[in-house]
Amino acid sequence: MPETARHYDIPAGEITYQAARKSIEALKQAYQNAGYGHGHRVGLLLENRPAFFLHWFALNALGVSVVPINADMRAAELTYLIGHSEICLAVALPQRHAGLAEAAQQASRPLALIGPDDAIPAANCAAPLQGREINSQTECGLLYTSGTTGRPKGCILPNEYYLHCGQWYATVGGMASLQPGKERMLTPLPLVHMNAMACSTLAMVTTGGCLIVLDRFHPRSWWDTVRESKATVIHYLGVMPAILMKAEPSAQDTQHSVRFGFGAGIDRSLHEPFEKRFGFPLLEAWAMTETGSGAVIIANHEPRHIGTSCFGKEQPEVEVKLINDAGQDAKADEHAELLVRHAGANPRYGFFAGYLKDEAATQEAWADGWFHTGDVVRRDADGYLHFIDRKKNVIRRSGENIAAVEVEAVLLQHPAVKAAAVAAVPDAVRGDEVLACIVTAEGIQVDTADAREKTAHDIVKWALSQLAYYKAPGYVAFVDALPLTATNKIQRGELKKLAPTLPDTPECVNTCHMKKRQEPA
CATH class of the missing domain: 3.30.300.30 (ANL, C-terminal domain)
Structure with a gap:
């Protein structure tokens, strides 16, 4: 979009799948020639720019895992991330190179630094998994999520995780149905989070749709962007509707092409007024970085119980267990911790592969064969789930x-x-x-x-x-x-x-x- 292009100082316009593939293939070859391969990790500090996608897919094609770096991170956070993830290269905006170099020095880690258009330097070590097959379990992303008892944890995300996100979204149906080759999905969410990186991106790649990525949420120009982009689906966080509802009502409020919004956390009191004013449903969903779409739950069918913090009920491929403070199965309307797993032979299908360098935390999260979310919910008498609060700190x-x-x-x-x-x-x-x-x-x-x-x-x-x-x-x-x-x-x-x-x-x-x-x- 023009506003994002101006902010990033890049040309505005669309990139076709054909053009993207050509650029990705060229980058893949350059990385391969420089010695990058299966088991390496490379940091990407590129914000929501097109270059993020090109480097991401080129590296994944070689079995290299990408570590998205939040542009808002500062010294202490960067030092920890570089040391913990052991990235050997960072593709970053030039103005961030000095800070990354200093953080790498503090972490006592060798780190090569390039801009998105720079020549790729030779890898400083051989690919750790050189010669091994790249498959569905190959790590292709390492996303950091806030820990509750220490430093942020690195969630290891395999190919299966990303592919399942796309497949789930493409087939979930109901009010969240995607029309192959026709959708235009608008997201202002950062690519350092699983929502934009896994859900939005893979949904559009899987269905051949158009992904419209903004640098961030701009309240004043939001509806102009929605209309100009001809967006049919938007992704949101709860804070966005709260801000948008503060604007004066306008005759243009319903002049758009949006069929539904996908997100979480809308204020209960604003849910119905927002939908009435702007003319499309906001479909509340629940998931975590760790669960991916392996256990996503979404209110994509009526009744959605608007105004109650309801996020629907689980589909057959997801199993849910609610445990109260006494460790017993919760009764209807009792507040309890949400435990989830994928149905079938593999309860971890579509989930993260584990926490990097923290097997104890991984096992604790999966105690008794269930993933313990740390979120408190209640199930009403009709089986619908309602979010209450976060048990974790x-x-x-x-x-x-x-x-x-x-x-x-x-x-x-x-x-x-x-x-x-x-x-x-x-x-x-x-x-x-x-x-x-x-x-x-x-x-x-x-x-x-x-x-x-x-x-x-x-x-x-x-x-x-x-x-x-x-x-x-x-x-x-x-x-x-x-x-x-x-x-x-x-x-x-x-x-x-x-x-x-x-x-x-x-x-x-x-x-x-x-x-x-x-x-x-």
Whole structure:
């Protein structure tokens, strides 16, 4: 689209499958000549640009796994990702090379760096799996998802995962039916997430449709883009309808070609008003990076129980089990943890292959032969599933999962911080916002409003230099002590109760205005 093309400073227009294949074949040959092959990993920091797709498919054709790198990542995150994933090359925007090089040095990892149009340097090591067959179980993507007890986990995604995403979407039917060769799917979601990378991309490739990828969600120009692109399907996050509903109603609200939206997290009170105003259904779905489409659940048939956080009921190929706090099968309307698996001989079909370098976490997630999602849901008397909350300690802000412990680890590095604990507080637009409870270090005075504001701003400025902007605290509350267990661990339950009471108190500084998408450091 022209707006995205201007932002990226690239030509606007469409790329045919034939032209894309020609470019992919040329890149594949160049990578192969440079010694890249089965078992290598290559990072892609290319945002939502066309180059992402070309390098991705060229590398996968050789058995090379791609590691999408979020452009919002900063020093601490990049150092961890490079070291943990062991990427040997990063194809990145030139303005990010210096930061990646510094992070690689911090991680003590050799890393070659090129731009999307640069010559490909020789691989710095032989392909680890050279000579082995490339098949459905070959790793072709490594996506990082927020952990709840430590660093983000690397989800190993095989070819089967991506192919099944496309096949599922192409055949799910109902209100989400795709017409082969006719759909134009618009997504503003980032290619570093499975929704855009696996669901949207493979759905269009599988059905021969047109994928329209934006750099991000632009509220003011959204409907102009929808109309100009002739989009028939849109992908959304819950924050998008909330923002769009704030605009003044217009006679053009229903002048578009959209048949349905696919997403999750819409505010229950906005679901019906949005559909009435804009004239198409928003189909709420549930899935995780780990499950892929192996256990996706979607409300693609009536009744959809709009306004109840219902995401449908499982299809025959998905098995669901709800376990209450007592470890027993939940009764109707009882809040319980959602456990899922694929039906049939292979319960892990379509799922991730495991967490990189963390077999213990993989086995824990698959305890007793079921994938434990950590999400709390309820099943009504008619069998429909309704999302309640996240059991795990994850903050979900505007569709981004944020691990509290990751943010805490960065905050603790600031000299003014003695102890830190992070929790979610409600936000009318973003769902959750990040609140940090801070116990200041000895000698740091926060007994006046000016002192609290200055210290809070310094802490958040530090966090913004180390973390993606959305992970930094939107509120900093200065407290005398954190709620701790007898073994000095944070009492998450008590913190969850405390956090919503702190905004708008004298001890709490609102730093939401500091959380803006940043230019490269």
